[in-house]
Every structure is written in structure tokens, then in C-alpha cells.
Amino acid sequence: xxxxxxxxxxxxxxxxxxxxPVLAQDAEAAPAVTPEVAYIFNTLLFLIGGFLVMWxxxxxxxxxxxxVRSKNVSMQCLKNISLYSIAGLMFWITxxxxxxxxxxxxxxGSFGPYSFDPVGGDALDTGYSTASDWFFQxxxxxxxxxxxxxxxxERIKLWPFLIFTVVLTGFIYPxxxxxxxxxxxxxxxxxxDFAGSTLVHSVGGWAALAGAIILGARKGKxxxxxxxxxxxxxxxxxxxxxTFILWLGWFGFNGASQLAMxxxxxxxxxxxxxxxxxxxxxxxxxxxxxxxxxxxxKVDVTMALNGALAGLVSxxxxxxxxxxxxxxxxxxxxxxxxxxxxxxxxxxxxxxxxGAIPVHLIAGIWGTLIVPLSNDGASYGxxxxxxxxxxxxxxxxSGIVWFIxxxxxxxxxxxxxxxxxxxxxxxGVEAYPEFGTGSQRM
Numbered sequence: 486x487x488x489x490x491x492x493x494x495x496x497x498x499x500x501x502x503x504x505x506p507v508l509a510q511d512a513e514a515a516p517a518v519t520p521e522v523a524y525i526f527n528t529l530l531f532l533i534g535g536f537l538v539m540w541x542x543x544x545x546x547x548x549x550x551x552x553v554r555s556k557n558v559s560m561q562c563l564k565n566i567s568l569y570s571i572a573g574l575m576f577w578i579t580x581x582x583x584x585x586x587x588x589x590x591x592x593x594g595s596f597g598p599y600s601f602d603p604v605g606g607d608a609l610d611t612g613y614s615t616a617s618d619w620f621f622q623x624x625x626x627x628x629x630x631x632x633x634x635x636x637x638x639e640r641i642k643l644w645p646f647l648i649f650t651v652v653l654t655g656f657i658y659p660x661x662x663x664x665x666x667x668x669x670x671x672x673x674x675x676x677x678d679f680a681g682s683t684l685v686h687s688v689g690g691w692a693a694l695a696g697a698i699i700l701g702a703r704k705g706k707x708x709x710x711x712x713x714x715x716x717x718x719x720x721x722x723x724x725x726x727x728t729f730i731l732w733l734g735w736f737g738f739n740g741a742s743q744l745a746m747x748x749x750x751x752x753x754x755x756x757x758x759x760x761x762x763x764x765x766x767x768x769x770x771x772x773x774x775x776x777x778x779x780x781x782x783k784v785d786v787t788m789a790l791n792g793a794l795a796g797l798v799s800x801x802x803x804x805x806x807x808x809x810x811x812x813x814x815x816x817x818x819x820x821x822x823x824x825x826x827x828x829x830x831x832x833x834x835x836x837x838x839x840g841a842i843p844v845h846l847i848a849g850i851w852g853t854l855i856v857p858l859s860n861d862g863a864s865y866g867x868x869x870x871x872x873x874x875x876x877x878x879x880x881x882x883s884g885i886v887w888f889i890x891x892x893x894x895x896x897x898x899x900x901x902x903x904x905x906x907x908x909x910x911x912x913g914v915e916a917y918p919e920f921g922t923g924s925q926r927m
């Protein structure tokens with residue numbers, strides 16, 4: 486009963502404080518909140534941001550389900566719920582400590598599982614609950630793995646993909662992340678990546694690129710004469726729903742990366758991040774729509790969807806500092822990148838089913854490179870060093886893992902299995918059984 490009364494009294498106190506009007510001219514005179522209140526609000530930010538980023542897993546699942554052919558939809562759903570679960574386990578087993586514990590300006594942290602605060606913990610020196618921080622960082626890991634899932638869809642075996650996910654989420658991503666967010670060597674150099682255009686999106690994109698090159702294109706995608714054969718996805722409504730879910734989740738991705746909500750300045754900055762994030766995404770859509778109309782005389786809905794995502798990825802490296810016009814410019818270039826890079830990959834015969842490499846890798850590079858435009862604390866030279874370092878490390882590490890998996894167990898289904906669809910041959914549960922092996926059988 487005493488605990489309930491105490492909690493009730495504390496809640497009323499917080500509510501009464503929050504109900505007091507604070508005028509802009511009085512902001513500097515407003516009293517600072519207590520460490521206890523700051524701890525609560527910081528923890529709440531991590532949790533709400535984590536919930537939103539976790540919801541992005543549903544966005545990736547629906548986007549991929551809509552952009553693959555109907556005979557492979559169940560496989561994409563299974564891969565996405567599996568990779569999220571693997572990411573959670575691996576980031577606890579060793580990923581968090583590798584990324585954040587004992588990096589000290591070096592190249593990685595320590596191995597071993599992460600320990601949360603004890604029950605009823607009140608360690609105010611951290612400024613937030615350690616479990617909330619772990620949760621928020623964990624959901625980012627799953628995002629990187631989802632990028633790989635979409636690129637390699639429709640021809641990769643399930644178990645090699647899941648094994649690669651174990652390595653990516655438990656080792657490759659955390660080691661790379663430690664260089665910047667874990668106070669590693671790139672952080673010491675002054676590299677800047679606010680919410681992960683490179684740390685999350687380009688890392689996932691490089692891993693996907695390595696897999697796509699080693700795995701090869703889908704059967705029938707490219708003709709011997711150089712022709713590109715379109716393979717339309719199963720559901721544009723699903724793909725659109727997935728894009729809107731990702732757009733919503735991105736407010737947690739970028740906004741909660743402020744990492745503090747215990748002051749008026751922090752809350753103001755979070756709001757600014759939300760606005761810039763939304764403007765960049767909108768600009769990416771508009772740029773992609775206009776450009777496809779000019780180039781192809783028709784508007785491609787998949788380009789519009791990926792334009793939104795490219796705008797979001799582009800602004801992720803620095804969503805706070807840009808003015809509105811700068812955010813619009815950064816996002817619009819992201820949309821342009823998608824329109825030009827998708828056909829470029831086809832010319833190179835790199836089969837990216839959902840367009841993840843243009844969206845996450847190329848737009849991620851752009852977003853990271855342009856940070857000094859609005860952030861005086863960053864330099865183009867240091868940004869380039871970071872981009873190249875992440876690219877080389879992830880491409881080489883991922884390539885080694887893919888080659889080992891290919892030699893040890895094979896990573897690609899047979900031509901017959903690919904023609905039948907992975908739902909039927911690997912899952913046993915077809916997403917659309919009334920259509921047999923799918924309406925887009927190739």
C-alpha cells in the first residue's frame with residue numbers, strides 16, 4: 486500500500502510540474518528537473534523509441550512481402566520474425582558488450598552477456614535504466630539484418646541466411662558500431678553519424694551487397710543479350726503499408742537517438758528531429774515521383790516507396806542540425822539516388838529484389854558524407870574515412886562468411902526449387918495457397 490501511495494504521489498508531482506505553463510522567454514529561468522525525474526524521462530524515451538524501431542520489423546516484413554513474388558511471401562515473413570529474434574538473443578549474448586563495454590578508443594569491446602540493473606534498481610549515475618538502453622540499441626541491430634533479407638530474397642536458403650544473421654548481429658555489426666557509438670577510434674577522430682546512416686544502414690547494405698554478388702541473380706532476371714526482365718512483386722498495398730510503418734518507426738529511430746529527454750532543450754531537439762525526418766522522407770518521395778515521370782513517362786510506385794525510405798536513410802546521419810530546407814535537399818537527393826541506382830545495379834547484374842542497396846547503402850553513404858553541410862563539428866575528410874572503413878570491414882567480413890557458408894552447406898536453392906517458390910519447398914506453408922505456386926511464376 487505504501488508503494489502505491491508513494492508512486493501516486495510521485496506521479497501527481499510530475500503531472501503538476503508538467504502542467505505549469507513555461508513561456509519561451511522564461512525557458513532559461515525554468516528550474517532543472519531532479520536526477521530522478523530526468524532518469525524516468527530518459528528511460529521512457531529509450532523505451533518508446535525502442536517500441537517504434539521494433540515496429541519497423543513489421544514494416545520490413547510487409548515491404549518485403551509486397552515486393553517479392555507471391556510464391557515467396559511466407560519465406561520473407563519467416564525470415565523477418567526469425568532475424569529479429571536472433572538479433573535480440575545475440576545482442577544480449579555478446580553484441581552489446583562488444584559494442585559498448587571497454588572499447589576505450591579501440592576497435593571492439595569485450596565478449597560475454599550483458600547484465601541489466603537489479604530488480605528495483607536506482608543507479609542514477611547512468612541517467613537511464615540500463616535495460617532500456619540495451620533494448621533501444623538491440624532493435625537497431627535487427628534493422629541491419631532486415632536489409633540483407635530483402636536484397637537476397639527468392640533464391641537464398643533459409644538456414645544459411647539465419648546463420649549469417651547470427652554472425653552479423655552478434656559480431657560484425659557490434660564491432661563496427663563500437664568504432665563510433667562505443668567511443669572507439671572513429672569517435673576519437675571526430676566521425677559523426679547521429680542515428681546510423683552508416684553504422685546501421687550502410688553496414689546492412691554492404692553485407693547485402695556481398696551476399697548478392699556471391700549468391701547471384703534470380704533465374705531469368707537477366708537475359709544473355711543484356712535485357713532486364715522485370716519480376717513484379719505480389720502486393721503493392723502490402724509494400725505501401727510496410728513503407729508507412731517504417732516511416733512511423735523512423736521517428737523512434739532518429740528521435741530517440743537524442744538519448745535524453747530530461748530537459749526543455751532535449752525535448753525541443755527531439756521535436757526538431759521529428760520534423761526534419763518527416764520533411765526528408767517527403768522530399769524523397771516527391772523527387773522520385775517527378776524524376777520517374779520525366780525519365781519514363783510514368784510514375785513507378787516502387788520508386789516512390791523507396792524514395793521515402795532513401796530520404797529517411799539520408800537524414801539519419803544528422804537529423805538535428807539541418808534547417809528545413811537542408812533537410813528537404815538531403816532527402817530529395819536520396820530519392821534521386823534511388824531512381825538512378827536501381828537501373829545501374831541491373832546493368833551490373835546485381836539482383837537486389839527490394840532495392841535495399843540503393844536505399845540503405847548508397848543513400849546511407851550520401852547522408853553520412855553530407856553531415857558537415859549542417860554540422861560544423863564534422864569534416865568531410867573524417868566522414869570519408871569512416872565511410873570507407875565501414876565499407877571495407879563489412880564487405881570483407883561478410884564476404885568471408887558468405888564464402889564459408891557457400892562452401893560448407895550451399896547458400897542457394899536449386900533452379901527447380903526456385904521455380905516452385907521457397908514457400909512450397911522450404912517453408913511448407915504458402916502465403917496464397919489458392920494461387921498454387923504463385924501468379925508470377927517464372
